Amino acid sequence: MASKTTFEVAKRLARDGAEAERIAIAALPGTRPELLYYLAGDGSPAVRGAVAGNAAAPAQADRVLASDADPAVRAALGRKLAPHAAALAIAEDRLGAIAWQALCSLAQDTAIHVRAVIAEELKAMPDAPHDLILRLASDAAMEVAEPVIRLSPMLSEEDLMALIVAPPVPDTLTAVARRPALSESLSDAIATSKNEAAIGALLANPSAAIREQTLDGLIVQAATRIRWQESLVRRPSLPPRAQRALALCVAGHLLEALAARPDLAPDLARRLQDRVEARLLEGAADPPAGALFEAAARRGDHAAMARLLAQEASVTLQAVEEAVRLRSARALVSLCWQAGFGMRCALLAQSVLGQLAPGTALLPGPDGDWPLSNAEMLWQIELLADPLVRA
Known part of the structure; x- marks a missing residue:
């Protein structure tokens, strides 16, 4: 009799009570499922949000709330369902399937905040559903994708490589680059x-x-x-x-x-x-030519770099331009040596002026010395000075 009386009181409050009373009923873990389903259609977002966060709410209420007009309500539902993603993904009963569909819907929600809530709950879960993790990692919003990309143990080497090769947005690459223990x-x-x-x-x-x-x-x-x-x-x-x-x-x-x-x-x-x-x-004191060359490199002023290199190496501007056109690391290093510049300038000549591809530049020797012999560098200068070679 007492239980029936309590239910009658709760039902009356759910129907006619003040908002605070309806919120209290919606949040109670002992509230009957039928009352929670009824309150899932309440006019107050705060009441519906309380139902969304209540573990006792029936799957039918979750299905209704997954398409609620208020993103805060949908976020509350996602926060409740996401920790159970692994079990819901393999649920064979009808109610489990309903809850899983609601969670999948929230993972594709139009509101970034809702998707971010799901990502935050799943980012470090060791048994999170792989397809759901991939969906979140491929999200165009970094608030959603980055936590998952950086921390999810469910992302394989192949998954991460696919995100690098075909990133949904450029920031996806940056998120992968920040992942711990990158291979x-x-x-x-x-x-x-x-x-x-x-x-x-x-x-x-x-x-x-x-x-x-x-x-x-x-x-x-x-x-x-x-x-x-x-x-x-x-x-x-x-x-x-x-x-x-x-x-x-x-x-x-x-x-x-x-x-x-x-x-x-x-x-x-x-x-x-x-x-x-x-x-x-x-x-x-007036800066040396090498310092001027470095300053031009920092500005990305290719024309000034070429002029200085030609002037100090006592070659024509056309010879320098030919070395750049050929993207010849040996020729550019030799020109810097001839100009009296150091290896620092030689690196700038290769990377900035010559725009050599990574891994093709000549680096200094063990003692910081030139990577080519004097005889080879003289030969490179002679080749550049020969009009037949340039032709």
């Missing part, structure tokens, strides 16, 4: 994507595995990209060859940070410290 194959794919933001995120990812050859190519490209340099300087591990190349292209304000790395070879650390001290002593 060398995935890092290679990002490095060749030409997506600067994604490559910057890759270099800033301390746990990403990057092949030494790939790293070499990115360091050459970093000559005019200060943010890349900042990330490279702070990477936990840098092979010796990468350290030497970075020492040549790093911006002046990052020299001290690079020199402070504990894994630098003593001679490289000493050379860097000398550069730091020389930078501090720079005064009002």
Whole structure:
């Protein structure tokens, strides 16, 4: 009798009670399913939201609320259903299937916030339904896709590679680049994507595995990209060859940070410290041609770079333009040597002026010296000066 009386009171409140009373009835885990179904059609979004978040609500109420006009109500329902995604995906009973359909509908909701709620609940779930995870990872809104891309254990190497090869939006690549413990194959794919933001995120990812050859190519490209340099300087591990190349292209304000790395070879650390001290002593004297060449490279001023290189190397502008046209790393390095520039300028000549593909630039030798012999560089200069060769 008491139970019947309680139900009658609850029914009366659900029908005629104040909003606060209806919310209380809708939120109670002991409220009868038929009352919760009735309240799923209440005129107050707050009441419907309470039903959406109530684990005791019947699947029929969930189906109604999945298409509720208020996104906050749909988000509340998604927050309740998503933790049970693994069980719902394989449910064989009719009510389980209804709840699964409601969850799938919410994962494609028109409101980004609703989809983001689902993604947040599923992002680290070890048994989340694979198809649902792929759908969320392919979302054009990063609020939805990024948490899943970065953290879901359900995404395989093949899934991530597919997102890199055919990203739904450019930011998808950046999200993949930020994923912990990225493999060398995935890092290679990002490095060749030409997506600067994604490559910057890759270099800033301390746990990403990057092949030494790939790293070499990115360091050459970093000559005019200060943010890349900042990330490279702070990477936990840098092979010796990468350290030497970075020492040549790093911006002046990052020299001290690079020199402070504990894994630098003593001679490289000493050379860097000398550069730091020389930078501090720079005064009002006219800048040398090499400094002007570097400044032009930072501006992306190809014409000024070519003029300076021709002038200082005592060759015609046409000879420099031919080396650029051929994208010849050997010719550009030789011109810089002839001009009295250092390897830092040679890297800029290859990456900025020559626009060489990653991995094709010539890097300095073990002691930071020229990668070609003097005889070979003289021969390269002679070839450029020969009008028959240029023809």
